[in-house]
Amino acid sequence: MGRLLFQNVTDTFTERISVLANEPSVALYWLQEHVRRSLPELARHKAAMQRWEAQSQGAIYTADYDRSAVKKLVDSSVYFRSVEGLLKQAISIRDHMNASAQGHR
Structure with missing residues (x-):
């Protein structure tokens, strides 16, 4: 009888601890x-x-x-080619004028 009572007490205690441990407030x-x-x-x-x-x-x-700056440089190549053509034209005119000046001497 004592053993059965002890078993009941421990089972009840274990159950209560389990309930308390799983209580939402504990979680x-x-x-x-x-x-x-x-x-x-x-x-x-x-x-x-x-x-x-x-x-x-x-x-x-x-x-x-940086990408924008490079794109602007690439886009400006048209203007560089135009300036290059104008410079070649100016050099040609200068050479023509020099040759004409040399011929008049």
Whole structure:
């Protein structure tokens, strides 16, 4: 009889502990503990990601600006060819004028 009573008491105690351990407020407590412990690390990761994002945006802006400058140089090649033609024309006129001046002497 004593053994059966002891078995009943231990079973009841185990059941009550199990109910208490699975109580929603206990789960919330452990969730809160997890958040409290992991939040500083998450905040550090967030700050690092924000710094990386700012650096990336700066690099993207710089690359875009450089690409735009190169495109403008390529687009201006028409003007460089025009200037080159005008310079050749001016040199030709100068040479013609020099030759004419030499002929009159």
